[in-house]
Amino acid sequence: MTTPICNPCLGLGIDCDNPDDLASGIDGAIFSALDYSFIVQCPTGCFCPPGLFPRTISILASTIPPVIPPITKPSAPIILRLQGCSALITRTLDFGSTQAQIAVAAQSMQAEWAGQQALCNAAALPGVNCNTGNSIQVCNDVQTFFCGSSGGNITIPAGTSCQTLITTGLTQAQIDAATLVIKANLNAQVIAAFCGYLCPISLSFQGAGGTQVTVDVHNVGAVVFDSSTFQMCHLDGSNCFNSVQPTVNPGATVTVISVASAFFQANGFQVRYKGGVIFAIAGGSGFDRLVTVVAGC
Numbered sequence: 001m002t003t004p005i006c007n008p009c010l011g012l013g014i015d016c017d018n019p020d021d022l023a024s025g026i027d028g029a030i031f032s033a034l035d036y037s038f039i040v041q042c043p044t045g046c047f048c049p050p051g052l053f054p055r056t057i058s059i060l061a062s063t064i065p066p067v068i069p070p071i072t073k074p075s076a077p078i079i080l081r082l083q084g085c086s087a088l089i090t091r092t093l094d095f096g097s098t099q100a101q102i103a104v105a106a107q108s109m110q111a112e113w114a115g116q117q118a119l120c121n122a123a124a125l126p127g128v129n130c131n132t133g134n135s136i137q138v139c140n141d142v143q144t145f146f147c148g149s150s151g152g153n154i155t156i157p158a159g160t161s162c163q164t165l166i167t168t169g170l171t172q173a174q175i176d177a178a179t180l181v182i183k184a185n186l187n188a189q190v191i192a193a194f195c196g197y198l199c200p201i202s203l204s205f206q207g208a209g210g211t212q213v214t215v216d217v218h219n220v221g222a223v224v225f226d227s228s229t230f231q232m233c234h235l236d237g238s239n240c241f242n243s244v245q246p247t248v249n250p251g252a253t254v255t256v257i258s259v260a261s262a263f264f265q266a267n268g269f270q271v272r273y274k275g276g277v278i279f280a281i282a283g284g285s286g287f288d289r290l291v292t293v294v295a296g297c
Contacts, residue, residue, distance in 0.1 A: 029066040030106040035059065036114035043123045046130035047167075049138070049179055057121050059114035067106035078102065082109045084116035126159030127183075134168045138179050140186040156276035161186045161193075201271075201279050202292045210288035211265045214258040219248040221296020230293075231272040232257045232264070235280060240272070248295065265289070 037058045042048035065082065072078050078093040080102070089112050091105040122128065129136035139162040144155045163182050167175055215232055219225040225248045233240035243256040261269075270280040271291055279291055 029068045030103055031066045032061040032064040032107070032110040032114075034107070034110075035061050036111060036118075038115060038118040040118050040122045043119050043128070043130060046123055046128055047136045047175065049127040049183065050176055052125065052127060053122070055122070057118040059117050059121075063117075064110050064113055067109055069102055069106075080105055080109060082113055084113045085120040086116050089113055089116075126162075135164050135166050136175070136179075137162050138165050138182045138186070139163075140190045141183065143187055143190050145191055154276060154278050156190050156274075160275060161190050201294070203279075203281060204290045204292070205287035206290055211262045212258065212260050212288040213264045213269060214255055214288070214290045215271055216253055216255050216290065216292045217245075217248045217295050218253040218292060219250055219295050222250055223296070224249055225295045227254065227256050227295070229272075229274045230256045232259060233270050233272060234263070235268045235270055235282070237270065237272075237277075250296070253292075 035058060037056055039054050040057050042053045067080055067082050070079060070081075072095060075095050077095055078097055080091045080093070082089040089109045091109055093101060093105055123130050126139045127137070139159045140156070142156065142158045163186060165175070165178055165182060170178070213232065215230060217225065217227050217230070226246070227243055227248050228246040230243040231240040241257050241259050245254050245256045248254045248256075265287075266283045268281050268283040270277050271293070272278065273293075278293070281289075
């Protein structure tokens, strides 16, 4: 009797792909087509100055990240993930869900992401304090005022000046009352600080046909003046040029910014100091412009 010869089984030579659960198909990314607006109250657990809320916060579609569907295993559920500013957002769909069902789930995730972001943006507003253990930060409001012969209204943004309020042992009513007093003082200090150092401001036209826009600072004070925060920007506050001179000595006049700009000449510009608009003028043409700021008065 002949003994049969058995050959070993041979593998097919095919590598099986077993992607990680978080593997994804970037080409299938689903982007948001919607902007969102929310009427937001003071975030839970935070202290908010009176009058700051409710307020509307908008989240644009261009700022919302896409949802990227994972590469799924046969019969495995489809798990969608999107990291929000405060928590991970997930949706679980059955295997074989249609692209339309996946898109609907992605849209609901992006709406939830926008809601989280609106609350995070609210918590980051000047004056909002979400670390309410034993102290809060109280800051000035936006201030718009006329400073002598400054040439126009000065606008100082919120949060320019802040002060810490110790809240240990205080009731919410006492915190609110103390905040109003501190805020009133800070608002007055901001006005005094700007009016006390930046009066007056003048504009002169020179050089017919030119496009040069120049900011000079004349220090009439007895001490060195810090000129490092001067800026010249478009009227909307964009495309700013920064001061090239950090200081101005007593009695000196120094050019802190000088730009040849047909855009500034035709469309106007603003001058900023410590983030506040101290001078602005609409467009015109035909002359160089010189803005002279008297400091230390």
